[in-house]
Each structure stands twice: as structure tokens, then as C-alpha cells.
Amino acid sequence: xxxxxxxxxxxxxxxxxxxxxxxxxxxxxxxxxxxxxxxxxxxxxxxxxxxxxxxxxxxxxxxxxxxxxxxxxxxxxxxxxxxxxxxxxxxxxxxxxxxxxxxxxxxxx
Amino acid sequence: xxxxxxxxxxxxxxxxxxxxxxxxxxxxxxxxxxxxxxxxxxxxxxxxxxxxxxxxxxxxxxxxxxxxxxxxxxxxxxxxxxxxxxxxxxxxxxxxxxxxxxxxxxxxxxxxxxxxxx
Numbered sequence: 001x002x003x004x005x006x007x008x009x010x011x012x013x014x015x016x017x018x019x020x021x022x023x024x025x026x027x028x029x030x031x032x033x034x035x036x037x038x039x040x041x042x043x044x045x046x047x048x049x050x051x052x053x054x055x056x057x058x059x060x061x062x063x064x065x066x067x068x069x070x071x072x073x074x075x076x077x078x079x080x081x082x083x084x085x086x087x088x089x090x091x092x093x094x095x096x097x098x099x100x101x102x103x104x105x106x107x108x109x
Numbered sequence: 110x111x112x113x114x115x116x117x118x119x120x121x122x123x124x125x126x127x128x129x130x131x132x133x134x135x136x137x138x139x140x141x142x143x144x145x146x147x148x149x150x151x152x153x154x155x156x157x158x159x160x161x162x163x164x165x166x167x168x169x170x171x172x173x174x175x176x177x178x179x180x181x182x183x184x185x186x187x188x189x190x191x192x193x194x195x196x197x198x199x200x201x202x203x204x205x206x207x208x209x210x211x212x213x214x215x216x217x218x219x220x221x222x223x224x225x226x227x
Contacts, residue, residue: 042221043219043221044152046216046217090215095165097216
């Protein structure tokens, strides 16, 4: 079992809709969770971090963490074509840091 | 802050040649990571350094790969001899490691080096 699992997609949503990206992890001891955005041909860029159960909002982005279910998600409200990218979930446990394989998101104008 | 700097940005070489990738981490960051990204395998950690000391090189695929960090502001990843299956994007990332499990230990990535081995 991989440490971090993501649906590779592609996920397509119309402009203005809510995009929901999901991630599960295997280590219950994981304590830090991150979402990176990677545009085609570019490097991963950190967009959200979350450490506690619940929701964390930053502009149009909301990260949700449920440690009991070992589940972390990213919601993008009012999706824009510029949000089209691959979104990588990352989970840190102590000194270990694991990336998922990413979910490709396309926002259709 | 200039961010993580990598060179070269693109490298095309022939099988059997030596390839050296270079990285300058963000000033003040004490951890440095080398990743490889391919479509098939995603983002793989090759090796990471903490305070210039290699901590975990279990991701280095073969003895053909070696990495050094002679000082806090420079690291190299060398492949000798290179093979076509080494073709990938190689990212260097740095972070400011903290003693707390929770904390700003996220990775900041450089722009990457796209390596093509013919």
C-alpha cells in the first residue's frame, strides 16, 4: 500500500464550479499535510498546509483534514481556467515526507 | 529571496556520458532534497541532506548516482554513466527543518532540470 493515494484523474469541472480533490494516507502518525500545485512543465508550488482536524480556508482554497478517516481534501471554489494543473498531496510523518502521484484538474471555460 | 536555483535547466546527453546537476538552496534552509519526476513513477525522493550531511539515500536508484553537499549553499547530483532510463525532470528542494513534527517543514522546489539521455 502506498503511503499517499490520490485519484490520478483527469478531473474536469466547468468554470465557476467547485473542484474537489481527495487524498488518503496510510500512517496514522502523520501530522502535517500539504497541497502542492504543479503547472505543466513547472515545479511543484505549495498552496496549502493543514495540521489539525477540520477546515482551513485561504481565499478560494479550503483544505479539509479528517485524521480518524486518514483523509485530506482540497476544495477550489469558483474554479478558474488558471487552476488547471496537477495537484499533489503530501504527508509528513516525523522526518518522512511522502507525495501522492497527483490529480490532474482541468477547468473548462 | 531568489528561491532554489538549479542548473542547467535542460540537459541533453548521450548514453554513457557523465551528467552533473547543480543546486543552490534557499539561504537559511538546512535541509536539501533531490527528487526525480517521471510520468510513470511520479515524484520520487532520491536523497536528502540535513546540515550538509546525507541522511537518507535509500532512494538513489543505483551506484551510478551520487550526490554531494560540500557546503550549505551548494549541492550536486551526478550520474555516471548515464542511461536513457535516467531521462526525467530532476528537482532540488530545500526546507527549514524544525525539531517539531508540526512546523514549516514544507519543501520549496527549484525549477528543475529536464534531463534527456539519448
